[in-house]
Amino acid sequence: LYTDPREAGRRYAAHVAETTLQSRKRGRHVAAFLAESFPSCAGQIVLAPGFLAESYRLIREAGGVCIADEVQVGFGRVGSDFWGFQTHEVVPDIVTMGKPIGNGHPLAAVVTTPEIAASFDTGMEYFNTFGGNPVSCAVGLAVLDVIEEEGLQQHARDVGDMLKGELRRLAGAHEIIGDVRGAGLFLGVELVRDRATREPAGREASYVANRMRDRGVLLSTDGPHGNVLKIKPPMVFGVADVSRLVDALARVLAEPRLKTLAAGDGERYRGS
Ligand SMILES: Cc1ncc(COP(=O)(O)O)c(C=O)c1O
Incomplete structure:
Protein backbone atom coordinates (compact mmCIF):
# COMPACT_ATOMS: atom_id res chain seq x y z
CA LEU A 1 0.00 0.00 0.00
CA TYR A 2 2.70 2.48 1.06
CA THR A 3 5.76 2.01 -1.10
CA ASP A 4 8.10 4.82 -0.06
CA PRO A 5 10.41 3.20 2.54
CA ARG A 6 11.08 6.59 4.15
CA GLU A 7 7.49 6.92 5.31
CA ALA A 8 5.89 3.47 4.97
CA GLY A 9 6.62 2.41 8.57
CA ARG A 10 5.07 5.55 10.00
CA ARG A 11 2.03 5.35 7.72
CA TYR A 12 1.31 1.70 8.50
CA ALA A 13 1.73 2.43 12.22
CA ALA A 14 -0.86 5.22 11.86
CA HIS A 15 -3.42 2.42 11.33
CA VAL A 16 -2.40 0.96 14.69
CA ALA A 17 -2.85 4.41 16.24
CA GLU A 18 -6.31 4.69 14.65
CA THR A 19 -7.34 1.26 15.92
CA THR A 20 -6.29 2.05 19.49
CA LEU A 21 -8.13 5.37 19.24
CA GLN A 22 -11.33 3.70 18.01
CA SER A 23 -11.17 1.15 20.87
CA ARG A 24 -10.79 3.92 23.39
CA LYS A 25 -13.76 5.77 21.86
CA ARG A 26 -15.87 2.65 22.37
CA GLY A 27 -14.74 2.56 26.00
CA ARG A 28 -12.51 -0.43 25.46
CA HIS A 29 -8.86 -1.03 26.32
CA VAL A 30 -5.98 -2.41 24.33
CA ALA A 31 -4.79 -5.75 25.73
CA ALA A 32 -2.02 -6.63 23.34
CA PHE A 33 -0.48 -6.28 19.91
CA LEU A 34 0.55 -9.58 18.36
CA ALA A 35 2.69 -9.66 15.23
CA GLU A 36 5.05 -12.04 13.53
CA SER A 37 8.38 -10.27 13.16
CA PHE A 38 8.20 -11.17 9.45
CA PRO A 39 4.57 -12.02 8.56
CA SER A 40 4.90 -15.39 6.88
CA CYS A 41 1.45 -16.69 5.93
CA ALA A 42 0.59 -13.11 4.91
CA GLY A 43 3.01 -13.60 2.00
CA GLN A 44 6.58 -13.57 3.32
CA ILE A 45 6.34 -9.90 4.19
CA VAL A 46 9.25 -7.74 5.33
CA LEU A 47 7.75 -5.13 7.65
CA ALA A 48 8.45 -1.52 6.71
CA PRO A 49 11.36 0.06 8.62
CA GLY A 50 10.19 1.62 11.86
CA PHE A 51 6.70 0.07 11.76
CA LEU A 52 7.21 -2.32 14.65
CA ALA A 53 9.04 0.19 16.87
CA GLU A 54 6.33 2.80 16.37
CA SER A 55 3.52 0.26 16.84
CA TYR A 56 5.10 -1.01 20.08
CA ARG A 57 5.34 2.59 21.32
CA LEU A 58 1.66 3.25 20.53
CA ILE A 59 0.44 0.01 22.10
CA ARG A 60 2.43 0.55 25.28
CA GLU A 61 1.17 4.10 25.48
CA ALA A 62 -2.37 2.65 25.29
CA GLY A 63 -1.58 0.21 28.11
CA GLY A 64 -1.13 -2.95 26.01
CA VAL A 65 1.69 -5.48 25.85
CA CYS A 66 3.65 -6.35 22.72
CA ILE A 67 3.89 -9.96 21.59
CA ALA A 68 6.32 -11.21 18.97
CA ASP A 69 5.41 -14.46 17.21
CA GLU A 70 8.73 -16.11 16.34
CA VAL A 71 7.24 -19.52 15.56
CA GLN A 72 8.38 -19.43 11.93
CA VAL A 73 11.13 -16.84 11.87
CA GLY A 74 13.05 -17.32 15.11
CA PHE A 75 16.13 -19.43 15.88
CA GLY A 76 18.53 -17.85 13.40
CA ARG A 77 16.53 -18.30 10.20
CA VAL A 78 16.66 -14.62 9.23
CA GLY A 79 20.46 -14.79 9.35
CA SER A 80 21.42 -11.36 10.60
CA ASP A 81 19.91 -12.01 14.04
CA PHE A 82 18.74 -14.92 16.15
CA TRP A 83 15.24 -13.44 16.52
CA GLY A 84 13.24 -11.65 13.86
CA PHE A 85 12.27 -8.85 16.26
CA GLN A 86 15.95 -7.93 16.68
CA THR A 87 16.01 -6.80 13.05
CA HIS A 88 13.44 -4.15 14.05
CA GLU A 89 15.33 -3.08 17.17
CA VAL A 90 12.41 -3.77 19.49
CA VAL A 91 12.15 -5.79 22.69
CA PRO A 92 8.79 -7.58 23.04
CA ASP A 93 7.03 -8.24 26.36
CA ILE A 94 6.12 -11.78 25.28
CA VAL A 95 7.75 -14.03 22.67
CA THR A 96 6.07 -17.17 21.32
CA MET A 97 8.22 -19.95 19.88
CA GLY A 98 7.50 -23.24 18.16
CA LYS A 99 8.41 -25.34 15.11
CA PRO A 100 12.22 -24.92 14.80
CA ILE A 101 12.64 -24.95 18.59
CA GLY A 102 12.29 -28.73 18.43
CA ASN A 103 13.50 -29.37 14.87
CA GLY A 104 10.44 -31.54 14.23
CA HIS A 105 9.88 -32.68 17.81
CA PRO A 106 6.58 -31.26 19.13
CA LEU A 107 7.79 -28.45 21.35
CA ALA A 108 6.73 -24.86 21.91
CA ALA A 109 7.55 -22.17 24.48
CA VAL A 110 6.48 -18.77 25.68
CA VAL A 111 9.00 -16.36 27.17
CA THR A 112 7.99 -13.24 29.03
CA THR A 113 9.09 -10.71 31.60
CA PRO A 114 9.20 -11.54 35.32
CA GLU A 115 6.44 -8.98 35.84
CA ILE A 116 4.02 -10.55 33.35
CA ALA A 117 4.89 -14.06 34.55
CA ALA A 118 4.11 -12.97 38.14
CA SER A 119 0.66 -11.79 37.04
CA PHE A 120 -0.24 -15.46 36.39
CA ASP A 121 0.59 -16.26 40.02
CA THR A 122 -2.93 -15.69 41.25
CA GLY A 123 -3.40 -18.86 43.24
CA MET A 124 -5.05 -20.56 40.24
CA GLU A 125 -2.52 -23.18 39.19
CA TYR A 126 -1.64 -23.16 35.48
CA PHE A 127 -0.56 -26.51 34.14
CA ASN A 128 -0.88 -28.76 31.13
CA THR A 129 -0.21 -32.42 30.44
CA PHE A 130 2.97 -31.99 28.44
CA GLY A 131 4.33 -28.75 29.92
CA GLY A 132 7.94 -28.99 31.08
CA ASN A 133 8.38 -32.49 29.62
CA PRO A 134 12.07 -33.36 30.32
CA VAL A 135 12.56 -35.20 27.01
CA SER A 136 11.20 -32.24 25.05
CA CYS A 137 13.39 -29.87 27.06
CA ALA A 138 16.45 -32.01 26.23
CA VAL A 139 15.50 -31.85 22.55
CA GLY A 140 15.17 -28.05 22.73
CA LEU A 141 18.58 -27.71 24.37
CA ALA A 142 20.17 -30.03 21.79
CA VAL A 143 18.69 -27.93 18.97
CA LEU A 144 20.17 -24.77 20.48
CA ASP A 145 23.57 -26.48 20.74
CA VAL A 146 23.49 -27.59 17.09
CA ILE A 147 22.45 -24.13 15.85
CA GLU A 148 25.41 -22.67 17.72
CA GLU A 149 28.02 -25.38 17.07
CA GLU A 150 27.24 -25.65 13.35
CA GLY A 151 26.99 -21.89 12.88
C1 LIG B 1 3.53 -18.00 12.62
C2 LIG B 1 2.86 -19.07 13.42
N1 LIG B 1 2.48 -18.80 14.67
C3 LIG B 1 1.89 -19.74 15.44
C4 LIG B 1 1.64 -21.01 14.94
C5 LIG B 1 1.00 -22.00 15.85
O1 LIG B 1 2.01 -22.70 16.52
P1 LIG B 1 1.66 -24.02 17.32
O2 LIG B 1 1.19 -25.01 16.28
O3 LIG B 1 2.95 -24.43 17.97
O4 LIG B 1 0.59 -23.67 18.29
C6 LIG B 1 1.99 -21.33 13.64
C7 LIG B 1 1.75 -22.63 13.02
O5 LIG B 1 1.32 -23.60 13.52
C8 LIG B 1 2.64 -20.34 12.86
O6 LIG B 1 3.04 -20.59 11.62
Whole structure:
Protein backbone atom coordinates (compact mmCIF):
# COMPACT_ATOMS: atom_id res chain seq x y z
CA LEU A 1 0.00 0.00 0.00
CA TYR A 2 2.70 2.48 1.06
CA THR A 3 5.76 2.01 -1.10
CA ASP A 4 8.10 4.82 -0.06
CA PRO A 5 10.41 3.20 2.54
CA ARG A 6 11.08 6.59 4.15
CA GLU A 7 7.49 6.92 5.31
CA ALA A 8 5.89 3.47 4.97
CA GLY A 9 6.62 2.41 8.57
CA ARG A 10 5.07 5.55 10.00
CA ARG A 11 2.03 5.35 7.72
CA TYR A 12 1.31 1.70 8.50
CA ALA A 13 1.73 2.43 12.22
CA ALA A 14 -0.86 5.22 11.86
CA HIS A 15 -3.42 2.42 11.33
CA VAL A 16 -2.40 0.96 14.69
CA ALA A 17 -2.85 4.41 16.24
CA GLU A 18 -6.31 4.69 14.65
CA THR A 19 -7.34 1.26 15.92
CA THR A 20 -6.29 2.05 19.49
CA LEU A 21 -8.13 5.37 19.24
CA GLN A 22 -11.33 3.70 18.01
CA SER A 23 -11.17 1.15 20.87
CA ARG A 24 -10.79 3.92 23.39
CA LYS A 25 -13.76 5.77 21.86
CA ARG A 26 -15.87 2.65 22.37
CA GLY A 27 -14.74 2.56 26.00
CA ARG A 28 -12.51 -0.43 25.46
CA HIS A 29 -8.86 -1.03 26.32
CA VAL A 30 -5.98 -2.41 24.33
CA ALA A 31 -4.79 -5.75 25.73
CA ALA A 32 -2.02 -6.63 23.34
CA PHE A 33 -0.48 -6.28 19.91
CA LEU A 34 0.55 -9.58 18.36
CA ALA A 35 2.69 -9.66 15.23
CA GLU A 36 5.05 -12.04 13.53
CA SER A 37 8.38 -10.27 13.16
CA PHE A 38 8.20 -11.17 9.45
CA PRO A 39 4.57 -12.02 8.56
CA SER A 40 4.90 -15.39 6.88
CA CYS A 41 1.45 -16.69 5.93
CA ALA A 42 0.59 -13.11 4.91
CA GLY A 43 3.01 -13.60 2.00
CA GLN A 44 6.58 -13.57 3.32
CA ILE A 45 6.34 -9.90 4.19
CA VAL A 46 9.25 -7.74 5.33
CA LEU A 47 7.75 -5.13 7.65
CA ALA A 48 8.45 -1.52 6.71
CA PRO A 49 11.36 0.06 8.62
CA GLY A 50 10.19 1.62 11.86
CA PHE A 51 6.70 0.07 11.76
CA LEU A 52 7.21 -2.32 14.65
CA ALA A 53 9.04 0.19 16.87
CA GLU A 54 6.33 2.80 16.37
CA SER A 55 3.52 0.26 16.84
CA TYR A 56 5.10 -1.01 20.08
CA ARG A 57 5.34 2.59 21.32
CA LEU A 58 1.66 3.25 20.53
CA ILE A 59 0.44 0.01 22.10
CA ARG A 60 2.43 0.55 25.28
CA GLU A 61 1.17 4.10 25.48
CA ALA A 62 -2.37 2.65 25.29
CA GLY A 63 -1.58 0.21 28.11
CA GLY A 64 -1.13 -2.95 26.01
CA VAL A 65 1.69 -5.48 25.85
CA CYS A 66 3.65 -6.35 22.72
CA ILE A 67 3.89 -9.96 21.59
CA ALA A 68 6.32 -11.21 18.97
CA ASP A 69 5.41 -14.46 17.21
CA GLU A 70 8.73 -16.11 16.34
CA VAL A 71 7.24 -19.52 15.56
CA GLN A 72 8.38 -19.43 11.93
CA VAL A 73 11.13 -16.84 11.87
CA GLY A 74 13.05 -17.32 15.11
CA PHE A 75 16.13 -19.43 15.88
CA GLY A 76 18.53 -17.85 13.40
CA ARG A 77 16.53 -18.30 10.20
CA VAL A 78 16.66 -14.62 9.23
CA GLY A 79 20.46 -14.79 9.35
CA SER A 80 21.42 -11.36 10.60
CA ASP A 81 19.91 -12.01 14.04
CA PHE A 82 18.74 -14.92 16.15
CA TRP A 83 15.24 -13.44 16.52
CA GLY A 84 13.24 -11.65 13.86
CA PHE A 85 12.27 -8.85 16.26
CA GLN A 86 15.95 -7.93 16.68
CA THR A 87 16.01 -6.80 13.05
CA HIS A 88 13.44 -4.15 14.05
CA GLU A 89 15.33 -3.08 17.17
CA VAL A 90 12.41 -3.77 19.49
CA VAL A 91 12.15 -5.79 22.69
CA PRO A 92 8.79 -7.58 23.04
CA ASP A 93 7.03 -8.24 26.36
CA ILE A 94 6.12 -11.78 25.28
CA VAL A 95 7.75 -14.03 22.67
CA THR A 96 6.07 -17.17 21.32
CA MET A 97 8.22 -19.95 19.88
CA GLY A 98 7.50 -23.24 18.16
CA LYS A 99 8.41 -25.34 15.11
CA PRO A 100 12.22 -24.92 14.80
CA ILE A 101 12.64 -24.95 18.59
CA GLY A 102 12.29 -28.73 18.43
CA ASN A 103 13.50 -29.37 14.87
CA GLY A 104 10.44 -31.54 14.23
CA HIS A 105 9.88 -32.68 17.81
CA PRO A 106 6.58 -31.26 19.13
CA LEU A 107 7.79 -28.45 21.35
CA ALA A 108 6.73 -24.86 21.91
CA ALA A 109 7.55 -22.17 24.48
CA VAL A 110 6.48 -18.77 25.68
CA VAL A 111 9.00 -16.36 27.17
CA THR A 112 7.99 -13.24 29.03
CA THR A 113 9.09 -10.71 31.60
CA PRO A 114 9.20 -11.54 35.32
CA GLU A 115 6.44 -8.98 35.84
CA ILE A 116 4.02 -10.55 33.35
CA ALA A 117 4.89 -14.06 34.55
CA ALA A 118 4.11 -12.97 38.14
CA SER A 119 0.66 -11.79 37.04
CA PHE A 120 -0.24 -15.46 36.39
CA ASP A 121 0.59 -16.26 40.02
CA THR A 122 -2.93 -15.69 41.25
CA GLY A 123 -3.40 -18.86 43.24
CA MET A 124 -5.05 -20.56 40.24
CA GLU A 125 -2.52 -23.18 39.19
CA TYR A 126 -1.64 -23.16 35.48
CA PHE A 127 -0.56 -26.51 34.14
CA ASN A 128 -0.88 -28.76 31.13
CA THR A 129 -0.21 -32.42 30.44
CA PHE A 130 2.97 -31.99 28.44
CA GLY A 131 4.33 -28.75 29.92
CA GLY A 132 7.94 -28.99 31.08
CA ASN A 133 8.38 -32.49 29.62
CA PRO A 134 12.07 -33.36 30.32
CA VAL A 135 12.56 -35.20 27.01
CA SER A 136 11.20 -32.24 25.05
CA CYS A 137 13.39 -29.87 27.06
CA ALA A 138 16.45 -32.01 26.23
CA VAL A 139 15.50 -31.85 22.55
CA GLY A 140 15.17 -28.05 22.73
CA LEU A 141 18.58 -27.71 24.37
CA ALA A 142 20.17 -30.03 21.79
CA VAL A 143 18.69 -27.93 18.97
CA LEU A 144 20.17 -24.77 20.48
CA ASP A 145 23.57 -26.48 20.74
CA VAL A 146 23.49 -27.59 17.09
CA ILE A 147 22.45 -24.13 15.85
CA GLU A 148 25.41 -22.67 17.72
CA GLU A 149 28.02 -25.38 17.07
CA GLU A 150 27.24 -25.65 13.35
CA GLY A 151 26.99 -21.89 12.88
CA LEU A 152 23.56 -22.26 11.33
CA GLN A 153 22.54 -18.62 11.80
CA GLN A 154 25.58 -17.42 9.84
CA HIS A 155 24.96 -20.22 7.34
CA ALA A 156 21.35 -19.00 6.87
CA ARG A 157 22.68 -15.52 6.22
CA ASP A 158 25.32 -16.60 3.69
CA VAL A 159 23.26 -19.15 1.78
CA GLY A 160 20.14 -16.96 2.00
CA ASP A 161 22.00 -13.98 0.52
CA MET A 162 23.24 -16.18 -2.30
CA LEU A 163 19.76 -17.60 -2.94
CA LYS A 164 18.17 -14.16 -2.90
CA GLY A 165 20.78 -12.94 -5.40
CA GLU A 166 20.03 -15.89 -7.70
CA LEU A 167 16.28 -15.33 -7.43
CA ARG A 168 16.75 -11.63 -8.27
CA ARG A 169 18.78 -12.68 -11.28
CA LEU A 170 15.84 -14.86 -12.36
CA ALA A 171 13.55 -11.84 -11.88
CA GLY A 172 15.66 -10.05 -14.50
CA ALA A 173 14.72 -12.72 -17.03
CA HIS A 174 11.11 -13.40 -16.02
CA GLU A 175 8.54 -10.57 -15.98
CA ILE A 176 6.23 -12.69 -13.85
CA ILE A 177 8.49 -12.20 -10.82
CA GLY A 178 7.24 -8.97 -9.27
CA ASP A 179 9.33 -9.05 -6.12
CA VAL A 180 11.95 -11.12 -4.33
CA ARG A 181 12.11 -10.37 -0.63
CA GLY A 182 13.02 -11.70 2.76
CA ALA A 183 16.03 -12.27 4.95
CA GLY A 184 18.31 -15.26 5.39
CA LEU A 185 16.44 -18.48 4.67
CA PHE A 186 13.05 -16.78 4.88
CA LEU A 187 12.37 -15.72 1.30
CA GLY A 188 9.34 -14.93 -0.82
CA VAL A 189 8.98 -14.68 -4.59
CA GLU A 190 5.87 -12.71 -5.52
CA LEU A 191 4.37 -13.60 -8.90
CA VAL A 192 2.41 -10.91 -10.74
CA ARG A 193 0.69 -10.65 -14.12
CA ASP A 194 1.75 -7.04 -14.55
CA ARG A 195 4.62 -5.38 -12.76
CA ALA A 196 2.94 -1.98 -12.86
CA THR A 197 -0.48 -3.01 -11.48
CA ARG A 198 0.96 -5.90 -9.45
CA GLU A 199 -2.05 -8.03 -10.38
CA PRO A 200 -1.50 -11.23 -8.39
CA ALA A 201 -0.61 -14.35 -10.39
CA GLY A 202 -2.19 -16.87 -8.00
CA ARG A 203 -2.97 -19.60 -10.55
CA GLU A 204 0.54 -19.29 -11.91
CA ALA A 205 2.07 -19.59 -8.43
CA SER A 206 0.07 -22.73 -7.75
CA TYR A 207 1.22 -24.14 -11.12
CA VAL A 208 4.85 -23.31 -10.34
CA ALA A 209 4.69 -24.92 -6.88
CA ASN A 210 3.20 -28.10 -8.36
CA ARG A 211 5.71 -28.23 -11.23
CA MET A 212 8.54 -27.73 -8.74
CA ARG A 213 7.22 -30.72 -6.83
CA ASP A 214 7.33 -32.75 -10.06
CA ARG A 215 11.01 -31.79 -10.19
CA GLY A 216 11.57 -32.89 -6.60
CA VAL A 217 11.60 -29.45 -4.96
CA LEU A 218 8.95 -28.86 -2.30
CA LEU A 219 7.79 -25.29 -1.81
CA SER A 220 4.42 -23.75 -1.27
CA THR A 221 2.40 -20.59 -1.85
CA ASP A 222 1.27 -17.96 0.61
CA GLY A 223 -0.37 -14.58 0.89
CA PRO A 224 -4.03 -13.53 0.57
CA HIS A 225 -3.91 -14.15 -3.20
CA GLY A 226 -1.76 -17.26 -3.00
CA ASN A 227 0.74 -15.67 -5.39
CA VAL A 228 3.87 -15.70 -3.23
CA LEU A 229 6.22 -18.68 -3.45
CA LYS A 230 7.49 -19.27 0.06
CA ILE A 231 11.00 -20.53 0.46
CA LYS A 232 11.82 -21.60 4.00
CA PRO A 233 14.11 -24.59 3.67
CA PRO A 234 15.78 -26.48 6.53
CA MET A 235 18.63 -24.47 8.05
CA VAL A 236 21.22 -26.87 6.62
CA PHE A 237 20.16 -25.96 3.05
CA GLY A 238 23.44 -25.62 1.17
CA VAL A 239 25.01 -24.11 -1.93
CA ALA A 240 24.27 -27.22 -4.05
CA ASP A 241 20.63 -26.99 -2.96
CA VAL A 242 20.52 -23.34 -4.09
CA SER A 243 21.66 -24.41 -7.57
CA ARG A 244 19.11 -27.20 -7.71
CA LEU A 245 16.24 -24.96 -6.65
CA VAL A 246 17.15 -22.08 -8.95
CA ASP A 247 17.76 -24.37 -11.91
CA ALA A 248 14.37 -26.08 -11.43
CA LEU A 249 12.61 -22.73 -11.00
CA ALA A 250 14.20 -21.31 -14.14
CA ARG A 251 12.96 -24.30 -16.13
CA VAL A 252 9.43 -24.10 -14.72
CA LEU A 253 9.21 -20.35 -15.32
CA ALA A 254 10.18 -20.97 -18.96
CA GLU A 255 7.30 -23.41 -19.56
CA PRO A 256 4.89 -22.08 -22.22
CA ARG A 257 1.83 -23.26 -20.26
CA LEU A 258 2.59 -20.67 -17.56
CA LYS A 259 1.73 -17.85 -19.96
CA THR A 260 -1.72 -19.24 -20.70
CA LEU A 261 -2.86 -19.47 -17.08
CA ALA A 262 -3.72 -15.77 -16.72
CA ALA A 263 -6.55 -16.25 -19.22
CA GLY A 264 -8.03 -18.93 -16.97
CA ASP A 265 -6.59 -21.86 -18.87
CA GLY A 266 -8.47 -25.03 -17.96
CA GLU A 267 -8.40 -26.67 -14.62
CA ARG A 268 -5.85 -26.26 -11.87
CA TYR A 269 -2.60 -28.09 -12.49
CA ARG A 270 -2.06 -30.57 -9.69
CA GLY A 271 1.09 -32.30 -10.83
CA SER A 272 2.06 -35.10 -13.16
C1 LIG B 1 3.53 -18.00 12.62
C2 LIG B 1 2.86 -19.07 13.42
N1 LIG B 1 2.48 -18.80 14.67
C3 LIG B 1 1.89 -19.74 15.44
C4 LIG B 1 1.64 -21.01 14.94
C5 LIG B 1 1.00 -22.00 15.85
O1 LIG B 1 2.01 -22.70 16.52
P1 LIG B 1 1.66 -24.02 17.32
O2 LIG B 1 1.19 -25.01 16.28
O3 LIG B 1 2.95 -24.43 17.97
O4 LIG B 1 0.59 -23.67 18.29
C6 LIG B 1 1.99 -21.33 13.64
C7 LIG B 1 1.75 -22.63 13.02
O5 LIG B 1 1.32 -23.60 13.52
C8 LIG B 1 2.64 -20.34 12.86
O6 LIG B 1 3.04 -20.59 11.62
